[in-house]
Amino acid sequence: MNEPMDIAFRLNGRPVELTTDPGRRAIDVLREDFGLTAAKEGCGSGECGACAVLVDGTARLSCLMLAAQLHGRDLTTAEGLGRPDAPHPIQTAFAVHGAVQCGYCTPGMTIAAAELLARDPAPDREAARRALSGNLCRCTGYVKIVDAVLAAGAALRGEES
Amino acid sequence: MLDDGLSPMAGGTDLLVPGRKAAGRGVALLEGLPGLDGVAMTAQGLRLGALASLAALERHPVIRERLPVLAQAIACLGSPLIRNMGTMGGNLVTASPAGDTLPALLVLEAVVELASRDGRRHLPVAEFLLGPGRTALGPGEIVAAVRIALPPPGASQHFEKVGRRDALAIAVASLAALIVRDEAGRVVEARLAVGSLAPTARRCPSAEAALPGRRLDREALLEAGRRIRDEISPKGDLRATAAYRREMAGRLPLRLLTLA
Numbered sequence: 117m118n119e120p121m122d123i124a125f126r127l128n129g130r131p132v133e134l135t136t137d138p139g140r141r142a143i144d145v146l147r148e149d150f151g152l153t154a155a156k157e158g159c160g161s162g163e164c165g166a167c168a169v170l171v172d173g174t175a176r177l178s179c180l181m182l183a184a185q186l187h188g189r190d191l192t193t194a195e196g197l198g199r200p201d202a203p204h205p206i207q208t209a210f211a212v213h214g215a216v217q218c219g220y221c222t223p224g225m226t227i228a229a230a231e232l233l234a235r236d237p238a239p240d241r242e243a244a245r246r247a248l249s250g251n252l253c254r255c256t257g258y259v260k261i262v263d264a265v266l267a268a269g270a271a272l273r274g275e276e277s
Numbered sequence: 278m279l280d281d282g283l284s285p286m287a288g289g290t291d292l293l294v295p296g297r298k299a300a301g302r303g304v305a306l307l308e309g310l311p312g313l314d315g316v317a318m319t320a321q322g323l324r325l326g327a328l329a330s331l332a333a334l335e336r337h338p339v340i341r342e343r344l345p346v347l348a349q350a351i352a353c354l355g356s357p358l359i360r361n362m363g364t365m366g367g368n369l370v371t372a373s374p375a376g377d378t379l380p381a382l383l384v385l386e387a388v389v390e391l392a393s394r395d396g397r398r399h400l401p402v403a404e405f406l407l408g409p410g411r412t413a414l415g416p417g418e419i420v421a422a423v424r425i426a427l428p429p430p431g432a433s434q435h436f437e438k439v440g441r442r443d444a445l446a447i448a449v450a451s452l453a454a455l456i457v458r459d460e461a462g463r464v465v466e467a468r469l470a471v472g473s474l475a476p477t478a479r480r481c482p483s484a485e486a487a488l489p490g491r492r493l494d495r496e497a498l499l500e501a502g503r504r505i506r507d508e509i510s511p512k513g514d515l516r517a518t519a520a521y522r523r524e525m526a527g528r529l530p531l532r533l534l535t536l537a
Contacts (some may be wrong), residue, residue: 118303126474139303139304141293147470160295162290162294162355162358163356163445165356167359168358174361175357175358175361176358177290179293180294180362181289181362182289182306184302185289185306185308227357228357231357237329247357249357249361249443250355250356250357250358250445250451251356274509
């Protein structure tokens with residue numbers, strides 16, 4: 117246990133503050149202190165991508181980040197991408213394309229997709245597969261997930277899919 | 278803080294994994310310290326800050342253009358999420374025999390810039406890596422940067438990795454090559470380094486010596502492969518047997534036929 121530290125950052129567009137042990141994992145802060153449970157712990161060691169969040173626009177693993185590293189950052193979880201009544205085009209595409217089975221990997225997949233589409237608005241299938249290669253789905257496979265990411269890209273470009 | 282036994286932490290992708298030596302112990306975050314991030318062009322070449330993310334290096338235009346062996350090695354390290362967090366300095370200090378950037382740094386003859394309260398010193402990567410997880414870092418010392426002189430523009434570079442899958446795979450065997458040839462296609466200088474085939478990533482001087490004066494044909498590359506087999510000391514683990522590694526080690530140079 118470390119001395120508590122004051123930590124201030126932006127979370128899904130809003131400034132937030134908390135005082136906590138700086139050595140706690142970011143995923144635990146998000147889930148326990150803010151009730152944001154989209155980021156999930158799959159492996160706890162960086163191999164599954166279920167805990168991915170956007171940090172200053174870059175997809176990172178919240179199970180391998182410390183609370184202290186949140187200070188001054190701009191964080192977006194899957195909850196911040198969109199809401200059930202106003203989903204992000206990526207989230208809509210996942211629903212429309214049946215890219216969700218149990219749903220455990222889905223928030224991390226959408227975060228990895230969001231980073232990809234911000235950097236490369238028109239990825240080809242191979243680029244999408246590479247961008248998602250750190251996110252594991254153990255239900256069903258990746259065909260529909262990649263379909264959804266490509267469709268989301270088209271939607272974000274204003275094209276019919 | 279380093280005096281108190283805290284482990285310096287860069288990206289955290291190795292240090293924070295449960296079961297690793299620093300898990301549960303205190304860490305000293307290096308992020309935000311000046312002079313450790315970014316890529317700078319100097320008179321001697323490139324200076325890669327220890328905290329530069331692997332993703333940033335992979336996309337850096339000068340690295341893609343002039344150090345493709347490093348860009349290729351980074352592209353098969355971990356996953357995009359790991360590369361967003363993991364750093365150049367971290368891959369060095371972790372000193373895994375399978376560290377993907379290490380064979381590339383060895384053929385580029387990269388130099389590690391070490392910093393401590395007492396000043397800075399520089400060590401070739403080959404002298405920095407002492408064994409599995411062991412480096413020449415002294416007490417209170419951190420890696421500040423990696424310095425790489427740009428190879429001649431005509432040098433061919435290649436990185437090849439054998440793993441159980443593409444992403445998130447620890448190398449079963451890897452080979453980095455930097456080859457300079459004359460206008461007739463004959464090798465003038467060859468630098469070869471392997472990963473996962475010895476206690477550290479290492480150069481293979483006997484294999485390198487087999488190539489000058491020859492073209493990169495099948496015979497020459499198989500001869501280099503035979504010599505690599507004599508220079509390594511592979512171990513068996515859950516990813517591959519020692520015999521499989523030795524077999525692959527002799528075959529990896531054949532990939533350089535694509536450079537011919």
